[in-house]
Amino acid sequence: MPRSRNKYSRAAIRSKSRRPRNQRSSNWFYVTIALIAVFGVVAIVLVRGGGDAAGGPPQPATAERPADHWHAAFAVNVCGEWLSDPPGFETAAGNSGVRTGIHTHDDGFIHIHPFYASEGGSNATLGKFLDYGGWSASEDSLDMWTGPSSDPTKTTWSNGDRCPSDDGQPGEGKPGRIVFQVNCKTVDGNPSDYKLQDQEVVAIGFLPKGEKLDAPPNAASTPVDDGSAAGAINQKGCTPTSSNNPGVADTAPVSTPSTAVPATTATPTR
Numbered sequence: 298m299p300r301s302r303n304k305y306s307r308a309a310i311r312s313k314s315r316r317p318r319n320q321r322s323s324n325w326f327y328v329t330i331a332l333i334a335v336f337g338v339v340a341i342v343l344v345r346g347g348g349d350a351a352g353g354p355p356q357p358a359t360a361e362r363p364a365d366h367w368h369a370a371f372a373v374n375v376c377g378e379w380l381s382d383p384p385g386f387e388t389a390a391g392n393s394g395v396r397t398g399i400h401t402h403d404d405g406f407i408h409i410h411p412f413y414a415s416e417g418g419s420n421a422t423l424g425k426f427l428d429y430g431g432w433s434a435s436e437d438s439l440d441m442w443t444g445p446s447s448d449p450t451k452t453t454w455s456n457g458d459r460c461p462s463d464d465g466q467p468g469e470g471k472p473g474r475i476v477f478q479v480n481c482k483t484v485d486g487n488p489s490d491y492k493l494q495d496q497e498v499v500a501i502g503f504l505p506k507g508e509k510l511d512a513p514p515n516a517a518s519t520p521v522d523d524g525s526a527a528g529a530i531n532q533k534g535c536t537p538t539s540s541n542n543p544g545v546a547d548t549a550p551v552s553t554p555s556t557a558v559p560a561t562t563a564t565p566t567r
Contacts, residue, residue: 454473480534
């Protein structure tokens with residue numbers, strides 16, 4: 298009997314001495330798995346955050362390379378009338394000390410060459426451009442630099458407002474709503490969330506239900522750049538026609554698909 302007790306006692310001692318070692322191994326296993334998960338998430342964020350290799354939005358200049366320099370045609374239509382081009386600016390509205398890398402030269406184009414991380418990568422949005430200019434846009438309202446010829450002082454339009462009834466435009470007197478298109482394709486969501494891309498045609502409209510937002514007049518124009526040779530925007534199926542830009546010959550039909558895509562994830566077909 299004493300021998301048997303000794304055998305069981307030795308087994309119990311060995312079992313106790315092994316437990317901490319197994320527990321330590323288990324803890325290291327879970328720590329390793331957690332670290333792998335964290336590194337994986339960071340890698341995905343870096344890839345999606347942009348950079349030329351990832352095909353993402355434009356990046357600001359670094360010591361190794363200059364900033365991306367992109368262009369997007371931009372126009373706003375209120376009740377069937379294209380507003381004048383947004384006035385040029387290169388500093389932020391209300392803060393002339395802030396030089397902006399997303400701006401316009403009074404040419405109907407958004408010039409996108411970020412100076413700071415806050416306006417590069419996923420931050421290079423239409424909302425950033427509008428905010429710099431002192432304007433705004435959402436799914437529900439617009440606040441622009443001017444209004445239509447019938448009332449240039451009315452710069453703010455909200456869903457449900459009625460179009461002027463004495464301007465001879467389609468839908469006069471009818472309530473309107475905000476519409477948003479990229480490359481002549483309807484995009485759902487908040488226009489301000491849209492991440493700008495190179496060589497795009499971006500248009501916002503306030504139109505009565507059933508009215509189409511055609512290609513803006515500058516959809517095939519060339520941006521004004523300081524001495525550089527920027528090419529004309531060339532988007533298939535999104536070209537000004539004689540109906541929406543008198544004096545311009547019809548070159549291609551405007552396509553307006555019935556299926557909309559989300560604003561923050563849409564990558565329009567080029």
